[in-house]
Amino acid sequence: MSHRRASLAAAAALLVLALAGCDSGTQDKSASASGPSVIAPGKPGEGNRTLSAQEAAEQRAEDDTPNSADVSYARMMIRHHAQALEMTGLVPERAESADVERLALRIAAAQGPEIEAMKAWLGSYDKAETGDPHDHTAMPGMASEAQLKKLRAAHGKAFDTLFLSLMITHHEGAITMATEVKAQGNNLRIEEMADDVVAQQTSEITRMRQMG
Secondary structure: OHHHHHHHHHHHHHHHHHHHHHHHHHHHHHHHHOOOOEEEOOOOOOOOEEEOHHHHHHHHHHOOOOOHHHHHHHHHHHHHHHHHHHHHOOHHHHEOOHHHHHHHHHHHHHHHHHHHHHHHHHHHOOOOOOOOOOHHHHOOOOOOHHHHHHHHHOOHHHHHHHHHHHHHHHHHHHHHHHHHHHHHOOOHHHHHHHHHHHHHHHHHHHHHHHHO
């Protein structure tokens, strides 16, 4: 009799463990499906859709064909980065601060290859490197020609101060563009490049503010 009770007790324990495992699996699935919802642009003529984090991930995994936001981002960021390289190119002959010189080298070393990566990405989808010539007017953070002229004319401490001010604004504009394409784009590679821009340029902004 005692043997039978022991068997029943063991079976009951196994049942409890099995049920707990099922509950845990359900919780895990629920957790994986949780997270912030994502607004997905609808097709032409259709409204936007709200997707769960899991639905958005599944949809992206199925098809990450670039949309117009991805292509525009790559084209505009090429020009945005090109201006940053133009500004850093002025540093060796005009800057007084060694910290500013090191920062300029860091920016150029990062953004030069990023330009080539975006050009290669556009080429892989048979997209031209340039689009509407007026697109640059919508790019945040770009220095005006008057500001660049003033930067070219400056030397020493005055140059350092103006360079940092313009470059902080320039970086903030790049972060804005990267954040927008992460919300509006569809291509994984562009999202990865945008993530890199946000992380790197946020760090550089912090450094430049400390230098100022």
